[in-house]
Amino acid sequence: MHFWLRSYVLGFLMLSILPPDCQAAPVTLLYSERFLQHDAGSGHPDTPDRLATIVQQLKQHNTLNDQLRWPVFSAASRTDLLAVHQASYLDLLEAGQQQLSPTRPYLTLTTGDTVISKDSLAVARLASGAAMAGVDAVMQQQSKSAFALVRPPGHHATADRGMGFCIYNHVAVAARYAQKQYAVKKILIVDIDVHHGNGTQDIFAQDDSVFYFSAHQHPLYPRSGRPQETGLGKGKGYTMNIDIAPGSDESVLLAAIEKQLLPAMQGFQPELILVSAGLDTHQGDLLGGLNYSDAGYAAIARKVIGLADQYAQGRSVWVLEGGYVPANNAHAVESILQTLIVQ
Numbered sequence: 001m002h003f004w005l006r007s008y009v010l011g012f013l014m015l016s017i018l019p020p021d022c023q024a025a026p027v028t029l030l031y032s033e034r035f036l037q038h039d040a041g042s043g044h045p046d047t048p049d050r051l052a053t054i055v056q057q058l059k060q061h062n063t064l065n066d067q068l069r070w071p072v073f074s075a076a077s078r079t080d081l082l083a084v085h086q087a088s089y090l091d092l093l094e095a096g097q098q099q100l101s102p103t104r105p106y107l108t109l110t111t112g113d114t115v116i117s118k119d120s121l122a123v124a125r126l127a128s129g130a131a132m133a134g135v136d137a138v139m140q141q142q143s144k145s146a147f148a149l150v151r152p153p154g155h156h157a158t159a160d161r162g163m164g165f166c167i168y169n170h171v172a173v174a175a176r177y178a179q180k181q182y183a184v185k186k187i188l189i190v191d192i193d194v195h196h197g198n199g200t201q202d203i204f205a206q207d208d209s210v211f212y213f214s215a216h217q218h219p220l221y222p223r224s225g226r227p228q229e230t231g232l233g234k235g236k237g238y239t240m241n242i243d244i245a246p247g248s249d250e251s252v253l254l255a256a257i258e259k260q261l262l263p264a265m266q267g268f269q270p271e272l273i274l275v276s277a278g279l280d281t282h283q284g285d286l287l288g289g290l291n292y293s294d295a296g297y298a299a300i301a302r303k304v305i306g307l308a309d310q311y312a313q314g315r316s317v318w319v320l321e322g323g324y325v326p327a328n329n330a331h332a333v334e335s336i337l338q339t340l341i342v343q
C-alpha cells in the first residue's frame, strides 16, 4: 500500500476508534452543576439561575449542542491559586469559611463586599479549574475555542482581596497556568464586562507578558480603569482602558478594538486570548447601564476570532463574568457560541 494511502486509512481508523470526546470539536464548554451551589444569599444578584438558564437553553438547542464538547475537569489547586493570590489571602478565606455555621450561614469578606457561604470556596476553586481546563482544550487542540460557564465571577479579585462577588480571579489563574504549563509567552485578556476588571488589571499591571484590555461603563463600580491607567514599570503600555458612557451600545467597544487594540496587537502578538465574558453589558441588565444586543456579542466574538486567527492559531478561552438577567445571558452566550462554531 502506498505510504499516503496507508496514512489516510490509519488516520481514518484512529478517528473512528477514538471516543467522541477526543475528536476535534469546534467549542469546548466547561460547566458543572456544582457551580449552582455557591449561595451568596437571598436577594443577591449572583443567582444560580444566571448560569442554569444558559445551560438549559444550550441543551435544548440540538443543532448547536452537537458542536459542543463538555469534558470533566478538576478544581484549581492551592498551588495554582498561589500563582495569582497571596497565601495570606487564601488563609483568610479558609479562616472565614471556618467561621460559618448553621446559625451563621453567610460571611462578608473583610477585604470587600464579597459574600461566602459553606460551598463558596470549593465552587470558586472549581471555576478557576474550569478556566484552566479551557486553556488545556485550546492548547492541546481539542478545540480552537473554549467557554467556561462558571460562577462566582472573578475579575474584581486582586492578589489579596476578594471584592465585587469575586473570590478567585479565574482569568488570571488561567493566564498563569498557560504560561507555566504550556510556556505561552504572551497573553491578551479582553474584558467585555460592564465593570472594570480592577483585579485583573492590578495582578498584571507590572507584567509585559499579559496585555489587559477593558472597555467598561464609566462611571460605575469599582470606578477604576481610566484611560490614563496604562500599566506600571515594565508593564507600562500593556494595559488599555476604554470608558463607555451609560446608554451606549456595542459600537464603542467594536470601534475601540478596531482603532486601538488591533494596532497595539501588531507589536504584542498574543499567542493566546482570554476573554472576561461579562454579559452585564446587555441591554436591560440589572447592574449595568449599557445596551449591547445579541448581534453585538456576535460582532465582538468575530473581532476576537479575527485576532486569535491572526496571532494565536485561533485560540480563545472565554470565561463568564457578570450578567444579571438570566434570559439575556442565555441569548448572549448562544450568540457568541454560534459565532465561535463557524470560525
Ligand SMILES: [Zn+2]
Binding pocket: 193, 194, 195, 278, 280, 321, 322, 323
Ligand atoms: Zn460586571
